[in-house]
Amino acid sequence: MNTILLVDHTEYKYQIQKLLAQLYSVISVDSAYDAISTLNMQDVDLVISQVELPGDNAFDLYNYLQKHYTYIPAIMITEKDIDTFFDKIFTQGIGNVLKIPVNENEFINLVNKIISRKNIFGLEHYVSNIKNTKAIRITSSKQIQPAVDTMLSTIESWGFAIKNKSVLNLILNEMIINAVYHSHGYTREKEMRIPVELKSGQYVDVTLCHNASLYAIAITDYQGTLTKERILQSIHKAIEQEQLILKAAETGEDISDKISETGRGIDLMRKLASEFYFIIQQNKRTEIILLFESDPNAKKSSSLKIIEDIH
Structure with missing residues (x-):
């Protein structure tokens, strides 16, 4: 079973866990610091993170991924309009950002395709x-x-x-x-x-x-x-x-x-x-x-x- 690292300090993490639980093993942490510690100890297939986190934000976490774990993809989730911080999305080269509350079918479809790289065309x-x-x-x-x-x-x-x-x-x-x-x-x-x-x-x-x-x-x-x-x-x-x-x-x-x-x-x-x-x-x-x-x-x-x- 593939493993997803969920980085979210809000109550919304329980909704995400519920969506993923039947298909994936989910490790949940509250901060970028805890996420980095987990990455250094545990094999992970995908990182899903809130944009705004306690302490370091998700962009710091994404930057760490790009430097040390380039093979691990990431999805960001946010309540904010992505246009308000697209300059950071652009400079960091982030390809997947979803608005909260996520569309459940869209979310699961994206997670499956990013992890498996199967059935991505058509x-x-x-x-x-x-x-x-x-x-x-x-x-x-x-x-x-x-x-x-x-x-x-x-x-x-x-x-x-x-x-x-x-x-x-x-x-x-x-x-x-x-x-x-x-x-x-x-x-x-x-x-x-x-x-x-x-x-x-x-x-x-x-x-x-x-x-x-x-x-x-x-x-x-x-x-x-x-x-x-x-x-x-x-x-x-x-x-x-x-x-x-x-x-x-x-x-x-x-x-x-x-x-x-x-x-x-x-x-x-x-x-x-x-x-x-x-x-x-x-x-x-x-x-x-x-x-x-x-x-x-x-x-x-x-x-x-x-x-x-x-x-």
């Missing part, structure tokens, strides 16, 4: 009771917008009302453009808006599916060049720009030279999707998975999930 491992599936293969930039149009019409044909359709159109365009251009080494062509045709045997796959309560989208390339650092940098840049815009609205400052499109698609995706995952198998495959609940009142997860298979 919508069927993120969506239960799938009713319909549609796949689209893209081999050139000229196919991107027609593919997006097909995706949107397919989702609507399944009976889903798309909230903020124009925003979803933008998100899908940007995500697929990045997969076609950046992942295949055509960054200069993207910047110059030059159409590209992928080489023979190269393609980007887009897959849609749905069940009774949600629809989901996967965008897959087979280069595996996207990295956790690039994802965090894009989100960090988008958050910084949003803060600049809000400040400029108050002060009247001209910030036009400080605003770019960097991270725009990822930032919009974070705000619109119910759940999202970045899954990376280094130099082999990258998949971005988006889940959209049909219930307009469904709570957004406000989380960060980057699953890496670097072995």
Whole structure:
């Protein structure tokens, strides 16, 4: 049985223990100091930690992991809006942060995948009771917008009302453009808006599916060049720009030279999707998975999930 080290001084730790108890051996400690002592004495497969801890915080603990136990993954949990401390997430290179109270299915799914590194690709491992599936293969930039149009019409044909359709159109365009251009080494062509045709045997796959309560989208390339650092940098840049815009609205400052499109698609995706995952198998495959609940009142997860298979 795999072992999880839970670092939490609050009453919420009992809820986490309850979720994990049937699948894993859980060691619970209250502080980063006790966590480090445990790591030096006990084999651990995953660390789950509150962001705010007595004494040293979770970032100190994560830094210790990065120096001494690089093979042990970590998940942070917090009641705070992650955007308020994303600068620390970015500088520390933290890939998984969940908002409390955690979505139980999302939490268990993430824990299982991070520990096992199994079933990390494919919508069927993120969506239960799938009713319909549609796949689209893209081999050139000229196919991107027609593919997006097909995706949107397919989702609507399944009976889903798309909230903020124009925003979803933008998100899908940007995500697929990045997969076609950046992942295949055509960054200069993207910047110059030059159409590209992928080489023979190269393609980007887009897959849609749905069940009774949600629809989901996967965008897959087979280069595996996207990295956790690039994802965090894009989100960090988008958050910084949003803060600049809000400040400029108050002060009247001209910030036009400080605003770019960097991270725009990822930032919009974070705000619109119910759940999202970045899954990376280094130099082999990258998949971005988006889940959209049909219930307009469904709570957004406000989380960060980057699953890496670097072995």
